Amino acid sequence: MKMGFRWYGDGNDTVSLDDIRQIPGVETVVWSLHHKPAGEVWEQAEIASEMAKITAISDAAAARGVTRRLDAEVVESVNVHESIKLGRTVLGLSRDEAIQNYITTLQRLGRAGVKVVCYNFMPVFDWLRTDLWHPLPDGSTALYFEKALVDQLTPEKLIADMRANSAELTLPGWEPERLAGFSELNAAYEGVTHADMYRTYAYFLDAVIPTCEEFDVKLGVHPDDPPFDLFGWPRVVSTMADLGTVLALNDSPYHGLTLCLGSFSAKADQAPRAVEAVQTYLPRIHFSHVRNVKHYPNGDFSEVAHRACEGHVDTVGVMKAYADGDYSGYIRPDHGRHLWTENTTNKPRPGYGLYDRALGIQYLLGVWDAVRASR
Ligand code: DNO
Numbered sequence: 001m002k003m004g005f006r007w008y009g010d011g012n013d014t015v016s017l018d019d020i021r022q023i024p025g026v027e028t029v030v031w032s033l034h035h036k037p038a039g040e041v042w043e044q045a046e047i048a049s050e051m052a053k054i055t056a057i058s059d060a061a062a063a064r065g066v067t068r069r070l071d072a073e074v075v076e077s078v079n080v081h082e083s084i085k086l087g088r089t090v091l092g093l094s095r096d097e098a099i100q101n102y103i104t105t106l107q108r109l110g111r112a113g114v115k116v117v118c119y120n121f122m123p124v125f126d127w128l129r130t131d132l133w134h135p136l137p138d139g140s141t142a143l144y145f146e147k148a149l150v151d152q153l154t155p156e157k158l159i160a161d162m163r164a165n166s167a168e169l170t171l172p173g174w175e176p177e178r179l180a181g182f183s184e185l186n187a188a189y190e191g192v193t194h195a196d197m198y199r200t201y202a203y204f205l206d207a208v209i210p211t212c213e214e215f216d217v218k219l220g221v222h223p224d225d226p227p228f229d230l231f232g233w234p235r236v237v238s239t240m241a242d243l244g245t246v247l248a249l250n251d252s253p254y255h256g257l258t259l260c261l262g263s264f265s266a267k268a269d270q271a272p273r274a275v276e277a278v279q280t281y282l283p284r285i286h287f288s289h290v291r292n293v294k295h296y297p298n299g300d301f302s303e304v305a306h307r308a309c310e311g312h313v314d315t316v317g318v319m320k321a322y323a324d325g326d327y328s329g330y331i332r333p334d335h336g337r338h339l340w341t342e343n344t345t346n347k348p349r350p351g352y353g354l355y356d357r358a359l360g361i362q363y364l365l366g367v368w369d370a371v372r373a374s375r
Pocket of ligand 1 (some may be wrong): 119126
């Protein structure tokens with residue numbers, strides 16, 4: 001297993017590569033070209049330059065006698081254009097053009113040494129929360145989902161809120177272009193069913209997986225977040241059963257999961273199945289996000305510290321299942337609470353501060369090390 005840490009890039013993240021390098025146990029920096037809209041080809045030179053920043057930090061440290069290196073083997077995400085999910089031209093791009101661009105990007109990432117590419121297949125929006133700075137009783141803040149608010153929310157109001165709340169940083173999945181094309185997309189999804197989405201998904205996989213095999217790049221789909229339909233748009237990567245359906249769309253081992261246990265467990269009845277999900281799909285899990293959520297009886301959920309007893313995700317059982325299965329993929333902590341100065345002078349990207357994710361890693365590695373030491 002390789003432990004990773006997500007980094008949004010120079011000038012786009014309050015956390016620096018040197019901060020990441022000092023977290024014990026981190027071996028992989030999870031990166032992306034965050035300025036690239038879905039559907040656009042990534043240039044080889046841009047890929048090389050971003051990856052070189054990550055490896056250069058190890059070179060500088062090596063000069064001071066540090067031997068542990070950071071690699072750049074995991075990309076989160078190369079976003080899938082809506083034309084691919086809809087199976088038709090939308091936002092000025094045809095499905096097959098968008099797929100060809102995706103293939104070109106995968107080829108270039110493979111050539112550069114990337115091993116896993118994360119993506120999602122959610123219609124229109126990426127992840128959704130109602131409060132990005134929700135106060136927790138301990139004085140920290142965290143991402144929060146208030147069900148009653150979403151039940152009476154229109155997509156238009158949501159967009160305005162996200163724009164106002166995101167502290168001037170572009171959130172992944174909420175890029176200005178995607179928000180701008182919203183009305184066209186809303187109309188395009190009218191009447192689209194779950195079965196339609198599985199059909200377009202299979203078409204996409206059939207087209208891109210041969211490239212993944214040739215260039216040795218594994219694809220890992222991220223579960224829907226939250227894992228249920230929103231605004232009537234069909235989400236198809238939500239439940240334990242959906243994960244099985246999705247994997248059965250294409251048998252190649254290069255088609256697998258980015259098993260985000262926090263997203264998977266954001267549906268209260270799925271949270272108790274987190275360990276089972278790891279055990280069931282282990283050989284097809286290429287990348288995993290391990291974090292915790294706490295459910296409330298009214299349907300709300302809050303993100304909490306990584307420790308198992310803080311919420312409803314058995315993070316100990318999850319790490320034990322990975323260790324017992326000799327998991328050889330990538331894991332990262334996810335969505336920390338915002339701690340200390342992160343609530344005042346050093347506001348990070350929501351969910352992506354330094355401290356709570358660094359603490360989370362030590363907890364996850366503690367379980368991993370304990371299980372392996374007890375063999
Ligand atoms: C949010 C993330 C998601 C995730 C994408 C994967 O913090 O978990 O934006 O990266 O859904 O494509």
